[in-house]
Amino acid sequence: MKKKKAGKKPEKVKIKKIKVKKPPQPEWKTKPIGGMIFEAGNSLKYLTGTWKTARPITNYDKCIHCLKCVVYCPENCIKAKNDKKDHTEYQYCKGCGICAQVCPVKCIKMEDEDKFQE
């Protein structure tokens, strides 16, 4: 009997090249003095994902949706939907590898970020 595939297809098994969007930064002449910040929640625009050297790739075929990675991710960038792991927000993921460490079935693999850069 053919086993029924659980969950989603593996996330980005094939490496797709991406262009890294750098957050816009003003020059010194136009920047507000004192490093002042005027809007609430503007850290959303600060794409910490541009820092990473490794990218966590989840094999959703093996994932048992225990959501341990969701809880442990220090950037809160692994998103769950209907009690299932849904996706990773790479624009904020710093590539720390904690998710890969805590995953009980070892279905997250850290890939070299260079491979994804254009």
Place this chain on the structure above:
Amino acid sequence: MVKTLALTGSEASAEAWRQINPDVAPVYPITPTTEIISKFSQYHADGKVDTEMMLVECEHSAMSAAVGAAASSARTVTATDSQGLAYMWEVIPIASGLRLPIVMQIANRALSSPGNIHCDHGDSMACRDTSWIQIFSETAQEVYEHTLLATKLAEHKDVQLPAMVMQDGFITSGNLEKVKVYNDTDVRQFIGSYNPTYSMLDLQKPHSFGALNLHDSYFESKRQQEEAMRNAKKLYLQIGKDLSKITGNKYDYFEKYRLDDAQYVIICLNATGGTTKEVIDRLRAKKKKVGLLRIKLFRPFPYDEIANALKKARAIAVLDRSESYGAYPPVFGEINNALNLLKKKPKVQSYIFGIGGRYIFEKDIENVYSELMRNKFRKEPQYIGVR
């Protein structure tokens, strides 16, 4: 009405504060600056000012409270020296980085250890790279007037940087001098009100102070601070001219005493200028072409103007009242940089004196001039008065 009073340097600082009537003064007294705070507390107790005095638990808290007050658009002053300044140090670059025009009085005192309460400039020199405006003063009169100038300069919209006004601990801060105190109304009109670009209490336009600015944005803020310092250099003269209208005195970057035709020049800061001028008068009577350049504005540093003033000198001695261990002392380093701008560089010798309050006598100054005249130059800084 101009009043002539007998005031110590500390009392002159407090007198300036009384006229400025700052909104907040977070303080933690330390010798020899204590006298400034005690005198001002008296004005406060007598109802002569409506400043909110905050007696905090240490200098770190004093500067932290000053940062909070200034960020909430309160005109803020404080005073310290030596270990107090060292203890404040963590918050010193925060005040300038947040562009808060706090004006601080410093009665210069040697740093521990060994323990010492007497004058040298090691405390404020340790802050020379923190983006604070630094103004050095020879007399109680200058302390008073520099405090007024510093307040206006620090708060200017193109500057918005904190400032420290220096005087020699005990030598100036503790000695009685004749001080002309100008009319309260005139001074208050000159000082005006403090209108910062950003206020923490602006509820219409809320914003965060002290946010994280990492590798991709911090550098720009620092570049702005450099620009503010360059503006401060220009505005120092402009604001000085406005103050002249009240005081009749001139506010140059440095004092030139019989310098124009001088061949042998001493450069120093603060009260030692007075001793040097005595010696100059005596040597001039003997037809010796000696002069003094006493720096007032040390940060921002007036390189071009100093180079220009020294271009006719034959030999220069720089007297530093602080050390930069393992390197040339701070004032010498700056003068050397300034002299490098000249096509024909005069000879220059570094001297270190007065560390930990060690006396400097007229005969010591005379000896420096005599060494310049005898063309006695050595690579290493020479020590005056060390056994």
